[in-house]
Amino acid sequence: MTKRYIVLLVAIASTFLSSTFRNSDKQPDKSPYKTKYAVVLVIDGPRYTETYGDQSCKYIPRLGKELIHEGVFYADFKNNGPTYTNAGHTAITTGVYQRISNAGKELPKNPSFFQYYLKETGNDKSTAWLVSSKGKLEILANTKSKKWWNTYMPSTYCGSKGNSADYVGDLQTFNKVLEVISYHKPKVMLINFLAVDATAHQNEWEEYLQSIQQSDEFAFQVWQAIQSDPEMKDRTALFITNDHGRHLDGRKDGFVNHGDSCVGCRKISLLAIGPDFKRDTIVQTPGELIDISATIAELMGFSMPTTKGRVLKEMFN
Ligand SMILES: [Zn+2]
Numbered sequence: 098m099t100k101r102y103i104v105l106l107v108a109i110a111s112t113f114l115s116s117t118f119r120n121s122d123k124q125p126d127k128s129p130y131k132t133k134y135a136v137v138l139v140i141d142g143p144r145y146t147e148t149y150g151d152q153s154c155k156y157i158p159r160l161g162k163e164l165i166h167e168g169v170f171y172a173d174f175k176n177n178g179p180t181y182t183n184a185g186h187t188a189i190t191t192g193v194y195q196r197i198s199n200a201g202k203e204l205p206k207n208p209s210f211f212q213y214y215l216k217e218t219g220n221d222k223s224t225a226w227l228v229s230s231k232g233k234l235e236i237l238a239n240t241k242s243k244k245w246w247n248t249y250m251p252s253t254y255c256g257s258k259g260n261s262a263d264y265v266g267d268l269q270t271f272n273k274v275l276e277v278i279s280y281h282k283p284k285v286m287l288i289n290f291l292a293v294d295a296t297a298h299q300n301e302w303e304e305y306l307q308s309i310q311q312s313d314e315f316a317f318q319v320w321q322a323i324q325s326d327p328e329m330k331d332r333t334a335l336f337i338t339n340d341h342g343r344h345l346d347g348r349k350d351g352f353v354n355h356g357d358s359c360v361g362c363r364k365i366s367l368l369a370i371g372p373d374f375k376r377d378t379i380v381q382t383p384g385e386l387i388d389i390s391a392t393i394a395e396l397m398g399f400s401m402p403t404t405k406g407r408v409l410k411e412m413f414n
């Protein structure tokens with residue numbers, strides 16, 4: 098074979114390979130934004146008075162004193178629907194508040210941002226990830242909606258060995274998150290850490306505070322991992338939020354539980370960091386859980402007609 102033929106063959110092969118690669122990892126082209134990856138990190142159930150509501154931010158030094166300067170903080174952010182785990186997370190992923198079984202026995206009524214993203218881009222499911230310490234959150238991968246049921250579902254890791262009946266510690270979840278970031282570069286991802294909620298339900302005040310500090314460190318390390326990744330660095334929007342708060346002191350059993358509409362249960366936090374967001378900015382405009390999906394859809398350039406949330410435009414550059 099002559100040199101010229103070899104050169105020609107290599108050229109044909111590389112064209113073929115690069116177009117195959119593009120097809121397996123399509124980006125919607127209509128997005129005017131720098132954001133190409135969106136990650137939602139949910140710290141399950143801290144009360145605002147122990148996080149940003151404490152002026153010294155002593156239990157959340159990473160978020161409250163460091164990362165807050167890199168992004169936008171919503172001073173008035175709420176769960177305006179049912180304030181328990183599966184309902185709060187469903188509001189985040191579908192953009193619709195609904196009463197839903199908290200035992201993991203019921204799928205959300207509406208499709209999630211995972212499903213809309215995968216359908217519209219045609220991307221492989223390895224580009225969308227649900228990584229959760231709470232096994233019952235496996236429900237977030239699917240929907241009851243007839244047209245969408247069992248379709249366009251993300252990759253999941255919910256509980257140990259992917260067994261959704263089990264709960265795993267946050268360290269195991271954190272390690273899985275690092276693995277997913279380094280191997281899959283997830284375009285859309287949701288992470289759940291459970292320790293804050295679990296220790297509070299056990300009425301362990303000191304452990305509850307320690308869990309808030311541990312989650313603060315995990316959130317910081319997740320951002321470091323994203324910013325250390327050559328592909329995700331400076332192209333990722335990270336939303337750090339909660340599914341619900343907890344009762345205020347004097348309300349029922351106080352920090353131990355949650356689930357009603359008291360200020361303590363409703364008031365949560367959102368800190369958003371990304372290439373299209375302002376830096377070191379505190380926004381006073383109210384925002385709420387259902388707005389996260391609408392904002393991700395806008396940034397990533399896909400449509401999400403069923404979300405009832407609004408795009409959090411005031412935090413954009
Ligand atoms: Zn709980």
Ligand SMILES: [Zn+2]
Binds near residue numbers: 354361
């Ligand atoms: Zn309450």
